[in-house]
Amino acid sequence: MKEQSIRAKTAIVGIGETAVGKLPGKTSMQLMAEASAQAIEDAGLKKDDVDGVLVSYSLAEPSFMYCSFFSEYMGIKPHFSAAVHLGGASMCSLVGHAAAAINAGICSTVLIARGDPQRTGFSRQGVVAMSTEVGHRQFEAPYAPLTAGIYAMVARRHMHEFGTTSEQLAEIAVTMRYHASMNDNAQMRDPITIDDVLNSKLVADPLHVLDCCLVSDGGGAIVVTSAERANDLRKPPVYILGFGEGHSHYHIIQAESLVTSGCKDAARRAFAMSGLTPADIDVAEIYDCFTTTVLVDLEDLGFCEKGEGGRFVQGGRITFGGELPVNTHGGLLSQAHIAGMLHIVEAARQLRGEAGRRQVHGAQTAVVTGNGGSLSAHAVLVLGTEGVL
């Protein structure tokens, strides 16, 4: 089957991560360049070894031909260049694009970067434009939906169909915070309890402030190259074993279901390509724009049955020593919101055994998800060490 073709043909060989939180004055270009320089050096490469550049976009500093601007800023002249607009699915998607392009012989070494001063870099007009851009301009936005409102309706429907509770959603937030408490580069490090989540202000019932992701300045980057080349570089290769995307709709009113997402299709493809199953996965970095998203993704990935997500996240199953440690860096909920780029960086760190205090002992396989829009765009990566090839 063709889907098998890029399995383990490429690997993540370099990672970079800037400071996160409030970084006044930092530009999108600076944040991406800082993370990228780290990633290229981490790989033991030079910038001129990079012949492919893939990026998403900046919300705070929208720019025409963003990838060309960034490559120029870096002094890189690639022969493979693109910017994608898939929201939180962008970064996982770009890893797949890089793997495919390298495997097709179009380029050999791809830099993937994301950096945006979303916390302090927005103009007043930018903030207003963002908040009114949520939903279809004629058929959703007039009802003042909020992104949190859309995911709240997902949560409410999940509760209705499966009896999921706010306490179960809260346990996800509590766990992410605990993980962030072990991450020196995290915005929110003070532990919280389920009651703290339930007593935090409601944004859109049933979602509280602590069910919602952070807003962050910051950047992240990785370098992907061919498996042959990866063997000669400084760090242990993190192989790209499986990749899949699933795009079911853009606007939430067009979603066939509020409780099953395109992640299911993406995961099926990624796992099939990897030859692994959810039972083989040691660590999961799940896109957590809201606690709801983690629940739906865990089900759609196949870690539990549809509707069982609420019970699955309880009782320490998604933390260290549990069945499936999730978002070991603290995720978007407690580390920082760099659009999922740092989920990929953290997965690579875990598989290299470089995660320090929060290392999942002996981690050899990881799954990473990205979710963009209103449960709209999904990409799933399955990664692994040399030990599982």
Place this chain on the structure above:
Amino acid sequence: MDGVDQLIPVPDTDTQTYWEGCKRSELLIQRCLSCEKLYFYPRMLCPHCMGRKYEWVKVSGRGVVYSYTLIRRPPVSGLEVPYILAIVELEEGVRMMSNIIDCKEDEIDIGMKVEVIFQPVSDEIYLPKFRPVKG
């Protein structure tokens, strides 16, 4: 400038007929003449079969709440909070986003029967909203 006025829809050539219907208190949905399915939001081809011929059907305006939330931090100024945001599934099968009005916070529920009511937000735009069906 950042108030509720900037949420007022601006019709385009796909949607003009829909908004004209709303002004007459008629909820118009497109039906594909090839596969006969209804589809929403309005557009120039059928998302089920790519058929490009359609008719406008006046639907009942009745449906049920598919999911909902109470928004407490609105995206723009000038809105009274909390307000109910919902996805309504019409009797005819298509889903729309709307606000549920004339409904108490503790009454709203998934499955609640609702009916359309058209609220003027400008001279030209009457926004379809929904309220609980009495009795």
